[in-house]
Amino acid sequence: MKEKPALIVAIPGGAALAQSLAHSLNCDWTELAVHTFPDGETLVRIDAEVAARRVILAGSLHQPDGKTLPMLFAADAARELGASQVGLVAPYLAYMRQDHRFNPGEAVTSRTYARLLSSSFDFVVTVDPHLHRWHSLEDVYTVPARVVPSAPAIAAWVRGHVERPLIVGPDEESEQWVAHVARLAHAPWTVMAKTRRGDRDVSVELRDAGPWPGCTPVLLDDIVSTAQTMIAAAGALEREGWPPPVCVAVHALFDPEDFARLRGSGVSRVVTCDTVPHSSNGIALAPAIADAVRTLSASTPSTRHRTS
Incomplete structure (x- = not known):
C-alpha cells in the first residue's frame, strides 16, 4: 500500500514554519485548533485526517509553557487517531539553558523537559540548541534527534x-x-x-x-x-x-x-x-529543516509510543 503524504500540524505560532515545511515536503498542513475553557483547561483538535499518516507538529517553543500542553495533547490525539508516526520540529527548543543545578534545590529543567518530549514524539528536529554543558542532544533526549546547523x-x-x-x-x-x-x-x-x-x-x-x-x-x-x-x-x-x-x-x-x-x-x-x-x-532555515525532517522521518521506526 502506498504511504499517505505526511501532515504538518502547526502548534500556536507555527503557521509560517508549517507552511514552508509543507511546501518543501510536498504535503498538507493545518493549524492545530486550540480552545481554552473558562476554567483554564485546554481542548485541542486536529482538523485533518491523520490515520496512517506521518504527523509532524511544527513550531518554535519560545514562550513554551502555554504551548507545551496543547502540543502534547495533539501528539497523543494523533496516535489515538491512527498516525503512523508523530514527530516534532521545534527550531527553537525550550528549557535547554537550565542544564545545571546552579543553586541548591533548583530543577535541571533541560533534563525534565527532554524526558517529557521524548515520551511523546518519535523524533525531534531543532536548530542550534543550547548545548554548553550537554555534549549533544542525545545526552538528554532518548528519541532520534537532528540538529540543523545555522x-x-x-x-x-x-x-x-x-x-x-x-x-x-x-x-x-x-x-x-x-x-x-x-x-x-x-x-x-x-x-x-x-x-x-x-x-x-x-x-x-x-x-x-x-x-x-x-x-x-x-x-x-x-x-x-x-x-x-x-x-x-x-x-x-x-x-x-x-x-x-x-x-x-x-x-x-x-x-x-x-x-x-x-x-x-x-x-x-x-x-x-x-x-x-x-x-x-x-x-531562512526552513529548507535545511525540511531536509532534516525528510531524512530523520524516513529512518525512524514508526509508532514507538503507539497508545494501545
Whole structure:
C-alpha cells in the first residue's frame, strides 16, 4: 500500500514554519485548533485526517509553557487517531539553558523537559540548541534527534550582505561556533570576554583589537533575549573605534522593548534566523529543516509510543 503524504500540524505560532515545511515536503498542513475553557483547561483538535499518516507538529517553543500542553495533547490525539508516526520540529527548543543545578534545590529543567518530549514524539528536529554543558542532544533526549546547523546559512548571508566582515563572538563560549562561521564566510574572527552578574547586568571587553583595517564587525550570538550582551558588545567595539556593527543572531527571543533598545544602541543592522518569528528575520532555515525532517522521518521506526 502506498504511504499517505505526511501532515504538518502547526502548534500556536507555527503557521509560517508549517507552511514552508509543507511546501518543501510536498504535503498538507493545518493549524492545530486550540480552545481554552473558562476554567483554564485546554481542548485541542486536529482538523485533518491523520490515520496512517506521518504527523509532524511544527513550531518554535519560545514562550513554551502555554504551548507545551496543547502540543502534547495533539501528539497523543494523533496516535489515538491512527498516525503512523508523530514527530516534532521545534527550531527553537525550550528549557535547554537550565542544564545545571546552579543553586541548591533548583530543577535541571533541560533534563525534565527532554524526558517529557521524548515520551511523546518519535523524533525531534531543532536548530542550534543550547548545548554548553550537554555534549549533544542525545545526552538528554532518548528519541532520534537532528540538529540543523545555522552556520552555513549565516555565513552565506554575511558573504552576500557585508563587505569585509570581521566575525565577533560576544564571549569565550562562542569561540568554536564563531570560528566555524568565519571559515565558511572566508572572514577573520575574534571573541570578546563577557562578565554576567545578572539577567540585565552584563559587561563585555574586546580582548584583541586587531589589526583588521577596513573591516565591518559582525556581532554573532545564538540566543538574544534581553539583548544586553549585544548592547554591551557594541559599546565595547565603539570604545575601540570600530564602526557600528551588524548584529546577527539565531534565535530572536527579545521583546519589542529590548529589540528597540538594541537598535538604538549604535548598531547598523539587526538580522536573525527564522527559527522564532520576528520582524528581524532575514536568514531562512526552513529548507535545511525540511531536509532534516525528510531524512530523520524516513529512518525512524514508526509508532514507538503507539497508545494501545
